[in-house]
Amino acid sequence: xxxxxxxxxxxxxxxxxxxxxxxxxxxxxxxxxxxxxxxxxxxxxxxxxxxxxxxxxxxxxxxxxxxxxxxxxxxxxxxxxxxxxxxxxxxxxxxxxxxxxxxxxxxxxxxxxxxxxxxxxxxxxxxxxxxxxxxxxxxxxxxxxxxxxxxxxxxxxxxxxxxxxxxxxxxxxxxxxxxxxxxxxxxxxxxxxxxxxxxxxxxxxxxxxxxxxxxxxxxxxxxxxxxxxxxxxxxxxxxxxxxxxxxxxxxxxxxxxxxxxxxxxxxxxxxxxxxxxxxxxxx
Numbered sequence: 001x002x003x004x005x006x007x008x009x010x011x012x013x014x015x016x017x018x019x020x021x022x023x024x025x026x027x028x029x030x031x032x033x034x035x036x037x038x039x040x041x042x043x044x045x046x047x048x049x050x051x052x053x054x055x056x057x058x059x060x061x062x063x064x065x066x067x068x069x070x071x072x073x074x075x076x077x078x079x080x081x082x083x084x085x086x087x088x089x090x091x092x093x094x095x096x097x098x099x100x101x102x103x104x105x106x107x108x109x110x111x112x113x114x115x116x117x118x119x120x121x122x123x124x125x126x127x128x129x130x131x132x133x134x135x136x137x138x139x140x141x142x143x144x145x146x147x148x149x150x151x152x153x154x155x156x157x158x159x160x161x162x163x164x165x166x167x168x169x170x171x172x173x174x175x176x177x178x179x180x181x182x183x184x185x186x187x188x189x190x191x192x193x194x195x196x197x198x199x200x201x202x203x204x205x206x207x208x209x210x211x212x213x214x215x216x217x218x219x220x221x222x223x224x225x226x227x228x229x230x231x232x233x234x235x236x237x238x239x240x241x242x243x244x245x246x247x248x249x250x251x252x253x254x255x256x257x258x259x260x261x262x263x264x265x266x267x268x269x270x271x272x273x274x275x276x277x278x279x280x281x282x283x
Contacts, residue, residue, distance in 0.1 A: 114151065
């Protein structure tokens with residue numbers, strides 16, 4: 001696996017590759033888990049050359065968020081990527097991504113105002129900006145993103161469409177641990193007792209899918225049931241429960257065809273998010 005740490009070398013390498021090879025890309029913030037590796041495998045399946053990036057992006061963290069303690073283990077990450085036959089790791093330092101005098105940011109208006117954007121002001125400006133920059137550096141034909149971060153995926157898809165970016169976004173289903181907890185680097189913060197409480201998130205997903213499958217469509221009733229389940233144990237603090245349109249992320253009154261159930265909770269000091277599709281023949 002080749003490791004590249006400058007923008008110039010990454011762009012020159014991409015230029016040489018693009019003429020003959022199809023580039024698949026997986027951007028990450030490192031501390032890789034099976035969810036990330038599944039994205040890498042998908043990229044390798046669809047492309048000739050697989051590039052993964054590791055960059056803990058400071059501009060998507062708020063002033064009270066966990067940038068300083070965000071888990072990092074480069075040696076482990078490199079071994080995992082090598083095992084997956086990743087061709088290139090792009091590992092730029094901060095001053096390569098945001099050199100002195102940097103002032104340009106990308107904003108996807110509207111979609112950033114819902115779900116996590118309600119409490120993480122500026123987060124998705126940071127996400128859109130870093131992903132746009134990475135696309136310009138890696139120059140991929142395809143980029144694979146997990147559906148666990150549904151709002152992020154939706155914002156990136158909209159950015160690519162609106163800015164006519166020459167890259168195809170490939171969504172990948174949420175990868176879950178045994179018991180249904182969505183894989184996340186932040187799961188490492190959970191104690192064993194907190195991990196058990198976190199399983200209520202997946203329980204709420206399965207419950208709402210079951211209710212919709214048997215004919216319940218009222219969003220208010222569905223959200224009330226989700227809140228009841230999530231609050232059934234002490235220590236699960238609900239940030240939001242949402243049932244929204246899959247494209248606009250606006251709240252819907254009922255599940256007419258398909259809708260997204262999205263949830264954010266805090267368990268101890270750990271913030272967890274998850275989502276799932278309701279309706280549309282989902283099982």
